[in-house]
Amino acid sequence: MAATDIEGAPRSADHALSGSGLLQRMQSRLPLLAGLAAMLVVLVVSLLVWGPGMGFPTTLSESETPAGERTVTLESTIRGETGDAIDRAVDWLTTEGDWLFDGISDAIAYALVNIEDALKWVPWPVIVVGLALLAFAVGRWTLMGFTALALLYLGFMDLWENAIDTIALITVAVAISLAIGLPLGVLGARSSIADNVMRPILDAMQTMPSFVYLLPGILFFGLGKPAGIFATVIYAVPPVIRLTNLGIRQVDPEVVEAALAFGSSPWQVLRKVQIPMALPTIMAGINQTTLMALAMVTIASMVAAGGLGDNVLRALQKNQSGNGLIAGLAIVFLAIIIDRLTQSIGSGEKGRMSAG
Amino acid sequence: MLTRYKLFALTMISMLVLALAAACEDDGDGDKETLVFSDLNWTSAQVQNRIAQYIVEMGYEYPTDVVLGATLPLFQGLRAGDTHITMEIWLPNQDEAWNEAQANGEVVSLGQSLGKDWQSAFVIPAYLQEQYPDLDSVDDLKDPQFKELFVSAESGGKARLVSCVIGWACEEVNAAQIEGYGLSDHVHIVNPGDGAAGNADIYGAYEKGEPWLGYQWGTNDPALVLDLVRLTEPAYSDECWFTTKACAYEDATILIAAHPDVVTNAPDVVAFLRNWTFDIGQYSTVAAWLQDNPDADANDAALWWLNGNEAVWSSWVTEDAAEAIASALEDGETPDGWPEEG
Known part of the structure; x- marks a missing residue:
């Protein structure tokens, strides 16, 4: 205008x-x-x-049910019928897919229990000193100091065992996320159709309230760590898919063309040109996935996955703000250590490459 | 000339006028203050609220309203006077908060609801006991043959027992009971972080017809809807409860509570609530009806119960109120304070 x-x-x-x-x-x-x-x-x-205040037609049919000498009118609604249909599908999957979910569930539980047992077997000073030295090797002495203090905080606040449970949970969740996310990211970068299909699904995974898919998740896997992993993977896998996709798409087309001109196969282009050049972006995706997995520990505790989320939930249920903050800080410290260590390792590699 | 700005403005103004007119329509509810019910997020509490709301609105002509929420925030709301009536205060689960609020004069007890309830116990599905008739007490869980049934990948060779929600009083009680029964080496406790999650676990197992072992209480949905059997436990005694807890729960006490203002502002409603006798037997007929009528919500359930049990509720209220309620039921009226669906 x-x-x-x-x-x-x-x-x-x-x-x-x-x-x-x-x-x-x-x-x-x-x-x-x-x-x-x-x-x-x-x-x-x-x-x-x-007239004013017009509503949508949502009722499909009405039925009369006897109540004493009179009757009560019940409405069958579009939403009710749709919800029932979904329930039936979930019930069917629960009984028919039993063998599949049991298999997945057992494999995850087996991996987790072993990681937990191994980490709990190691005396705590070894872990504190080891991680502090690792922090010093990849970062500066401030990172080393922070790592040591944060780990001691976990120990002296009696959160050590739960922190180990949480770390085991995140390790497995991130491993599964990467196993799913990296190939899907590559697929999305290569095929626009796949990209267009995946995008709304990834949006849904990140915005859907967790309990909406967690309740079916419990029907499938039962309460416990596998259900927690299920919830965590759904929330944490989108960043690694998105950033792998983005990283590969950002590789200069002329470089790819040159590689093809020299006779590389598509697989060689992917492995030797695209992935190495996209690596910083992919690493950022892995880092984001890890942090988002940590953000889910409280939700995971709701389905009895254990870990630091238990401490948070217990404190909140009992209205103990102090205990809640102590456990919340423990999760923050873990996040900072993991974030700084993975970031430093990523940038350290880059630094060495440019120095060489 | 009618420019589009003018047209736009005209449309907006006409819509505004309509909206205002609509908003003004439902004013003037009389001079009685609105009574707000705490709509706790489980079915029995909501059905009780709908029944009480119907009686309060139709029989005593107070406007009512509900606030939906979870136990803790709604109890804070009751103490602060943001809500006025709570139909289910669970004791001993909420003992600490309840005693403190009562000592401060922030809440008043109006007697019990959902009486004659079995509180809490360790249960298995009935189909499992049919298969293994000898599995009938907590002691039997020490038997390797039965323990084997409940072993999972996470449970380290022990029987997996789905206990109480993290942070609820029953979490600690159940753990003490397990230890008191000498089951520590035989049972692996799993605590869900949320009631809905715990329910989903038993529903899933039931759907598949799998063995399930865990904690349930009388008014929890799975206990009402599924066919479950309680494992026998040593009988309750004060002596054991306050020492080792190696005995069953005492039957629950579920209180109706009101904010003190209600006692002064609505003495007739208080008198009616003191007569409340809606017990677990009544509620299980409602739960069964809800199970048979999946289209029904708590409003429908309340209407169904009120229509069929005039003899019960008319003993709670004055004669005038009973007449008014009966004629409202006859005319198919519903309270304004009922939520759209619930």
Whole structure:
């Protein structure tokens, strides 16, 4: 609107008086006027026919049920019927897919129990000193100091065992996320169709309230660590898919063309050109996936996956803000250690490459 | 000329006027203050609320409303006077908060609801006991043959027992009971972090016809809907409860509670609530009906129960109120304070 006014400004003196100019201006506004008129018609008609406060038709049928000497009217609604249909599908999957879910569940539980046992067997000073040295090797002495203090905090606050459970949970969740996410990211980068299909699914995975898919998850896997892993993977896998996809798409097409011209197979292009050049972006995706997995520990605890989320939930249920903060901080410290260590390892590699 | 700005403004203004007119329509509820019920997020509490709301609105002509929420925030709400009536305060689960609030004069007890309830116990599905008739007490879990049934990948060779929600009082009680029964080496406790998650676990096992061992209580949905059997435990005694806890729970006490303002502002409602006798037997007929009528919500369930049990509720209220309620039921009226669906 503003644009046409400015354009028309110098000529307005001539055209305002001429009939054709007015007609032209009317014509240019015709779609807008027609749209508003249509809205007005709809408004008036619906007000006249149904009155204000008009609702959507949501009822499919009504039935009478006896209640004493009288009857109660029950409504069957579109939402009710749809929800029932989904319930039936979930029930069917629960009974028919039993063998599959049991297999997945046992494999995950086996991996987790072994990681936990191994980490709990190691005396804690070994872990504290080992991780502190690792922090020093990849970062600066501040990172080393922070790592040591944070781990001691976990220990002296009696959160050590639960922290180990959480770390085992995240390790397995991230491993599964990468096993699913990296190939899907590559697929999305290579095929626009796959990308267009995956994008809304990834959006749904990140925005769907967890309990909506967790309840079916419990029907499938039962309460316990596998259900926690299921929830965590759904929430944490999108970043690694998105950033792998993005990283590979950002590789200079001319470089790919050159590699093809030298006779590389598509597999060689992927392995020797695209993935190495996309590595910083992919690493950022892995880092994000790890942190998002940590963000899910409280939700995972709701399905009896154990770990630091237990401490948070217990404190909140009992209205103990102090205990809640102590456990919450423990999760934050773990996140910072994991984030800084993985980031330093990523940038360290890059630094060495450029130095060499 | 009617420019589109004017047209737009006209549309907006007309819509605004309509909206205002609609908003003004339902004013003027009389001079009695609205009574707000705490709509705890489980079925029995909501059905009890709908029944009480119906009686309060139709019989005593107070407007009512509900606030939906979980136990803890709604109890804070009751103490602060944001809600006025809670139909289910679970004791001993909420003992600490309840005693403190009562000592401060922030809440008043109006007697019990859902009486004659079995509180809490360790249960197995009935189909499992049919297969293994000898598995009938907590002691039998020491038997390797039965223990084997409940072993999972996580449980380290012990029987997996789905216990109480993390942070609830029953979490600690159940753990003490397991230890008191000498089951520590035989049972692996799993605590869900949320009631709905715990329920989903038993529903899933039941659907598949698998063995399941865990903690349930009388008014919890799975206990009402599924066919479960309690494992026998040593009988309750004060002596054991306050020392080792190696005995069964005492039957639950579920209180109706009100904010003190209600006692002064609505003495007739208080008198009616003191007469409340809706017990677990009544509620299990409602639960069975809800199971048979999946389209029904708590509103429908309340209406169904009120229509079929005039003799019961009319003993709670004054004669005038009973008449008004009966004629409201006859006319198919529903309270304004009922939520759209619930």
